[in-house]
Amino acid sequence: MKSGVRNQLAEKMAGEITLSDSPGQALKKWRVSFEIAPGVLSERLGVSPSVISDYESGRRKSPGTAIVGKIVDAILSIDEEHGGNHIQQFSSMLYTGMDDDVIYDMHEYVSPVPLETFAATIGCTLLCGSVEQAINGYTIINSLNAILQLSSNEFNRIYGWSTERALIFTNVSTGKSPMVAIRVTPFKPRCVVLQGIEAADVHPIVGKMAERDRITVMCTGMEVETIVSVLREKEW
Amino acid sequence: MKSGVRNQLAEKMAGEITLSDSPGQALKKWRVSFEIAPGVLSERLGVSPSVISDYESGRRKSPGTAIVGKIVDAILSIDEEHGGNHIQQFSSMLYTGMDDDVIYDMHEYVSPVPLETFAATIGCTLLCGSVEQAINGYTIINSLNAILQLSSNEFNRIYGWSTERALIFTNVSTGKSPMVAIRVTPFKPRCVVLQGIEAADVHPIVGKMAERDRITVMCTGMEVETIVSVLREKEW
DNA sequence: GTCGTTATTCGTTTTATGTCGAACTGGTGT
DNA sequence: ACACCAGTTCGACATAAAACGAATAACGAC
Numbered sequence: 001m002k003s004g005v006r007n008q009l010a011e012k013m014a015g016e017i018t019l020s021d022s023p024g025q026a027l028k029k030w031r032v033s034f035e036i037a038p039g040v041l042s043e044r045l046g047v048s049p050s051v052i053s054d055y056e057s058g059r060r061k062s063p064g065t066a067i068v069g070k071i072v073d074a075i076l077s078i079d080e081e082h083g084g085n086h087i088q089q090f091s092s093m094l095y096t097g098m099d100d101d102v103i104y105d106m107h108e109y110v111s112p113v114p115l116e117t118f119a120a121t122i123g124c125t126l127l128c129g130s131v132e133q134a135i136n137g138y139t140i141i142n143s144l145n146a147i148l149q150l151s152s153n154e155f156n157r158i159y160g161w162s163t164e165r166a167l168i169f170t171n172v173s174t175g176k177s178p179m180v181a182i183r184v185t186p187f188k189p190r191c192v193v194l195q196g197i198e199a200a201d202v203h204p205i206v207g208k209m210a211e212r213d214r215i216t217v218m219c220t221g222m223e224v225e226t227i228v229s230v231l232r233e234k235e236w
Numbered sequence: 237m238k239s240g241v242r243n244q245l246a247e248k249m250a251g252e253i254t255l256s257d258s259p260g261q262a263l264k265k266w267r268v269s270f271e272i273a274p275g276v277l278s279e280r281l282g283v284s285p286s287v288i289s290d291y292e293s294g295r296r297k298s299p300g301t302a303i304v305g306k307i308v309d310a311i312l313s314i315d316e317e318h319g320g321n322h323i324q325q326f327s328s329m330l331y332t333g334m335d336d337d338v339i340y341d342m343h344e345y346v347s348p349v350p351l352e353t354f355a356a357t358i359g360c361t362l363l364c365g366s367v368e369q370a371i372n373g374y375t376i377i378n379s380l381n382a383i384l385q386l387s388s389n390e391f392n393r394i395y396g397w398s399t400e401r402a403l404i405f406t407n408v409s410t411g412k413s414p415m416v417a418i419r420v421t422p423f424k425p426r427c428v429v430l431q432g433i434e435a436a437d438v439h440p441i442v443g444k445m446a447e448r449d450r451i452t453v454m455c456t457g458m459e460v461e462t463i464v465s466v467l468r469e470k471e472w
Numbered sequence: 473g474t475c476g477t478t479a480t481t482c483g484t485t486t487t488a489t490g491t492c493g494a495a496c497t498g499g500t501g502t
Numbered sequence: 503a504c505a506c507c508a509g510t511t512c513g514a515c516a517t518a519a520a521a522c523g524a525a526t527a528a529c530g531a532c
Contacts, residue, residue: 015251016346018301019308026346029372033398039508048492053510060489064298064519065254067490072255092392110252110262136265156328162269275478284522289480296519300489303520 004106006076008094009087013072018065024058027071031056034075034086044074104170105228108137108161115191115216118166121234122220122227125199128207129216135190136162140228141169141178159187168193170224174203175217183209191216195224240342242312244330245323249308254301260294263307267292270311270322280310340406341464344373344397351427351452354402357470358456358463361435364443365452371426372398376464377405377414395423402427406460410439411453419445430455431463 013030020026031041031052038056042049055063055071079086112134119131139158158167169178172194182188192210194202197219210217220227249266256262267277267288274292278285291299291307315322348370355367375394395401405414408430418424428446430438433455446453456463 010255011251012247013251014254015247015249016344018250018254019246019305020301020346022346023301029346037508038510047490049509050493050511051491054490054512057510059511062300062302062488062519064300064489065256065259065304066298068301069255090397093397108252110256110258110265161326161329273478274480283520285479286481286523287521290482290520293480295481298489298519300519 005091005094006080006087009090010072010076012094013075014068017068017072022058023063023068024056024060027068028056030072031075034079036075036078040078041071041074044078045070102142103158104140104142104224105231106137106139106158106160107231109135112136112164115166118191119218121230122168122193123222124193124218124220127194127199127202127217127219128210129191129214131216133190133216134164135166136164138166138168138231140224141167155185156187159189163187164190166191166193168195168227170195172197172219174201175206175219176203179206179209179217182213182215188213188215191218193217194219195227196221241327241330242316242323245326246308246312248330249311250304253304253308258294259299259304260292260296263299263304264292266308266311270315272311272314276314277307277310280314281306338378339394340376340378340460341467342373342375342394342396343467345371348372348400351402354427355454357466358404358429359458360429360454360456363430363435363438363453363455364446365427365450367452369426369452370400371402372400374402374404374467376460377403391421392423395425399423400426402429404429404431404463406431408433408455410437411442411455412439415442415445415453418449418451424449424451427452427454429453431460432457 017023017026017030031038038052039049042052045051054060055067076087113136114131115133115135116131118135118138119126137160139160141158159165167178167182167189169175169192172178175194175197178192178194182192192215194206194217198221199219202217202219206217222230253259253262253266267274274288275285278288281287290296291303312323349372350367351369351371352367354371354374355362373396375396377394394403403414403418403425405411405428408414411430411433414428414430418428428451430442430453434457435455438453438455442453458466
């Protein structure tokens with residue numbers, strides 16, 4: 001996966017801080033772990049140093065999500081500007097050991113996104129099924145060969161936090177193999193996107209298989225790199 | 237690991253909600269994912285139903301860590317009472333594939349815990365090194381045989397989020413192998429606890445190896461199950 | 473269609489957050 | 503010993519969160 005590490009780390013930090021009995025101490029723990037001085041943090045946030053102290057000392061017992069988010073982001077940004085050493089150090093805890101090889105990118109939306117909007121964003125042609133649906137996220141699968149070698153437990157990870165998603169298979173030749181993989185699997189995505197293939201070249205059996213699982217199939221000629229950046233940048 | 241799943245899930249949920257531009261929508265997403273009606277949630281929280289609506293609609297733009305934590309906990313508790321189906325469904329995303337076999341338990345403290353307190357809690361006898369230190373967490377390693385078969389990447393996971401921790405090795409015979417494993421590894425824990433062995437039976441070389449890496453070594457006769465529960469319950 | 477239940481919107485009150493700046497504490501260097 | 507800087511504590515204040523309850527909107531059941 002591209003740079004989900006930063007996001008995952010941010011989520012872990014924010015989660016830990018939010019669930020802590022003393023969010024202030026948790027905040028401090030992370031700031032100290034990243035070896036960032038209170039003054040540096042406050043300057044980055046554009047607030048007076050006393051603000052940091054007040055939070056960490058626990059004067060604000062239940063800080064809002066907004067500042068927690070800002071502080072976490074500031075800590076990570078500062079580390080990134082210093083070479084990202086600490087982020088890298090923590091990354092081993094987030095690394096699942098297969099993300100890089102198999103999953104090119106993966107994202108969960110906070111609220112459902114209409115399939116139609118999603119399809120338009122990455123220039124899809126509808127092959128079968130309906131676009132009158134919504135998805136909670138997407139997964140871009142790097143190489144089909146790689147996924148065929150996954151254990152079933154690992155395979156299920158491509159569905160992320162919800163099966164209500166689009167699976168985007170890259171560099172597809174006929175589209176048959178991806179559909180077979182899905183037919184065989186207990187979990188079904190809402191939608192399959194075949195990348196790097198024209199609608200005319202898709203194997204006719206793809207439609208039949210998709211119908212059985214009621215999956216919407218689309219194809220796009222857009223470059224993988226473009227898809228990744230377009231989906232990442234887009235605000236829904 | 238025992239039941240870190242609930243905690244990890246809670247952390248993931250809280251993190252996502254906290255970092256979201258619209259925490260309300262994120263909250264709703266999770267409540268809906270768990271198929272919990274607003275009324276049920278509000279009742280569990282002991283608040284009026286309008287409160288839930290207000291959060292989810294975004295009237296509260298930046299809810300405090302306290303309620304976010306309460307809501308996440310309520311969602312998980314309700315699911316648990318209904319059999320924990322949804323928690324189980326999400327657990328595959330948290331499962332790393334080795335925790336159960338190798339790591340018996342693992343925990344991170346929000347603030348440093350004095351080694352002396354820690355040692356006393358699990359009935360340790362000091363073998364070498366100082367207790368004038370502090371740790372950020374601990375890892376209980378289930379079986380030494382299992383860890384010897386880990387890849388280096390996997391091995392580093394036993395250090396969790398900080399190497400400033402205690403590694404507790406269970407069912408130790410002489411204590412030599414655990415120390416060898418640590419000598420060979422780039423990361424060093426603050427402290428090693430040998431479980432199931434008397435101070436007199438510890439191999440003399442253990443002390444020498446520990447000194448080189450400046451690691452405190454202790455041993456305890458306390459049962460593994462007891463250690464787990466005592467450490468989990470203890471408020472620091 | 474009407475009723476009852478459940479969910480949302482909104483006005484209102486109380487309490488707490490978010491922020492500053494001034495005053496205070498504690499090391500460091502000269 | 504003194505001045506200086508970084509960090510903490512604290513009073514103050516505007517604004518927002520946290521909560522309730524009444525009024526309104528939605529949705530099924532009959």
